[in-house]
Amino acid sequence: MSSLPDNLFDLVIRNVRLEEDGALADIAVRNGLIAAIESNFRCDAVLSFDGKGNFAFGGFVDTHVHLDKACILDRCSICEGTLTEAVRETARAKPGFTEHDVYERAARVVEKAISHGTVRMRTFVEIDPRAGFRSFEAIKRIRADYAFAIDIQICAFAQDGLTNEPETLDMLDAALAGSADLIGGCPYTDPDPEAHIAKIFELAVKHDVAVDFHLDFSLDPNKTDLPAVIAATKHHGWQGRVSIGHVTNLSALPQAIVIKIANNLSEAGIALTILPATDLFLNGCGHDHLVPRGVAPAHILAAHGVVTSIATNNVLNPFTPYGDASLMRMANLYANVAQLSRDAEIADVFDMVARSAARQLDVPHGLVVGSEATIILVDAKGPRAAVREIGRVVAGWKSGRQSFHNGNPKIHRPSATQSVGHPSLPPKSNRR
Ligand SMILES: [Zn+2]
Numbered sequence: 080m081s082s083l084p085d086n087l088f089d090l091v092i093r094n095v096r097l098e099e100d101g102a103l104a105d106i107a108v109r110n111g112l113i114a115a116i117e118s119n120f121r122c123d124a125v126l127s128f129d130g131k132g133n134f135a136f137g138g139f140v141d142t143h144v145h146l147d148k149a150c151i152l153d154r155c156s157i158c159e160g161t162l163t164e165a166v167r168e169t170a171r172a173k174p175g176f177t178e179h180d181v182y183e184r185a186a187r188v189v190e191k192a193i194s195h196g197t198v199r200m201r202t203f204v205e206i207d208p209r210a211g212f213r214s215f216e217a218i219k220r221i222r223a224d225y226a227f228a229i230d231i232q233i234c235a236f237a238q239d240g241l242t243n244e245p246e247t248l249d250m251l252d253a254a255l256a257g258s259a260d261l262i263g264g265c266p267y268t269d270p271d272p273e274a275h276i277a278k279i280f281e282l283a284v285k286h287d288v289a290v291d292f293h294l295d296f297s298l299d300p301n302k303t304d305l306p307a308v309i310a311a312t313k314h315h316g317w318q319g320r321v322s323i324g325h326v327t328n329l330s331a332l333p334q335a336i337v338i339k340i341a342n343n344l345s346e347a348g349i350a351l352t353i354l355p356a357t358d359l360f361l362n363g364c365g366h367d368h369l370v371p372r373g374v375a376p377a378h379i380l381a382a383h384g385v386v387t388s389i390a391t392n393n394v395l396n397p398f399t400p401y402g403d404a405s406l407m408r409m410a411n412l413y414a415n416v417a418q419l420s421r422d423a424e425i426a427d428v429f430d431m432v433a434r435s436a437a438r439q440l441d442v443p444h445g446l447v448v449g450s451e452a453t454i455i456l457v458d459a460k461g462p463r464a465a466v467r468e469i470g471r472v473v474a475g476w477k478s479g480r481q482s483f484h485n486g487n488p489k490i491h492r493p494s495a496t497q498s499v500g501h502p503s504l505p506p507k508s509n510r511r
Contacts (some may be wrong), residue, residue, distance in 0.1 A: 100460025318348030
């Protein structure tokens with residue numbers, strides 16, 4: 080705690096907008112908390128920052144990232160571009176992961192995420208006989224080393240099955256007894272999906288933690304583990320603590336059925352994450368025209384009460400051979416793919432990488448007096464403009480301390496005396 084006089088603040092961020100086309104306001108910060116939000120706030124502060132009319136908000140929340148297997152394109156081959164191949168190739172690479180290697184690759188992604196305005200993240204970490212605890216140890220260090228800018232939740236994750244590999248269950252149990260924050264499962268890679276779901280819930284109940292499943296990653300609505308997850312959630316009273324990711328087979332259903340499923344999810348308190356980059360890349364590989372998009376209609380589920388988020392998933396690996404950990408870009412991608420245009424729809428999309436995503440992770444979000452001064456500035460006149468234009472993230476603060484600045488873009492116009500194409504050439508009269 081600082082010992083500042085009552086009329087002195089640690090920081091004031093001036094001239095920012097808090098809503099679309101809103102009036103300019105100043106945010107004053109004291110002891111890591113927002114102390115005041117007012118227009119033309121008259122005060123003295125140790126530090127002052129001119130927000131230049133940018134949009135200020137509580138930062139992006141990435142609900143689903145795999146830091147441990149990011150940036151491994153150089154050690155995998157992609158021939159089919161299918162989910163089966165991605166799982167197989169990554170499992171093949173995993174025994175070669177060292178703690179140092181995982182740390183270096185994860186740090187690369189986390190630093191990109193920070194500079195793109197992400198302040199909270201849930202990362203899955205595979206813990207099994209191939210990965211051992213090496214990835215887990217590396218990501219725990221990442222969580223500690225980057226806590227100055229981003230809060231990271233670690234989800235101990237069974238990517239390659241449980242019933243076929245019982246030792247994984249004991250390893251996940253040990254990780255949860257250590258410092259993993261929650262448990263994650265993947266029923267579609269297990270020979271017995273229902274038993275897999277039951278075992279994941281057993282661990283969740285034992286350690287009193289939230290659950291996050293990779294689920295129904297196909298275009299076949301008849302192949303679904305969703306009813307089992309809904310039943311287990313209700314049976315254990317885990318409403319509000321269960322997330323499901325992908326669920327791409329919802330994209331293969333008529334809207335009337337999607338709405339029925341949305342009502343069931345909402346009633347069971349189950350949140351949905353969609354991962355547009357991966358869902359688009361891995362679905363519909365067998366089609367040579369009219370390729371299905373394979374992205375669940377998150378906006379329809381959100382409109383029917385489901386807590387939804389749009390997240391990164393993978394970066395530069397066989398699941399997603401692209402990526403920059405930018406949620407602004409991902410929100411724009413989803414809006415484009417889902418053909419959304421109305422202001423209310425675009426506002427909902429922004430929520431899915433901000434407020435709604437925070438709700439899913441059960442973490443605070445938003446700029447109000449008394450809340451943590453975690454603030455991100457975007458070069459846009461509001462959240463809708465940010466999604467439409469992929470607004471440039473300018474700068475960020477975590478608990479009142481500046482964590483990054485991306486610099487100001489500058490256009491170098493030719494001066495009146497310079498020739499545009501050859502600025503170094505002397506005037507013609509001086510040439511021989
Ligand atoms: Zn995932």
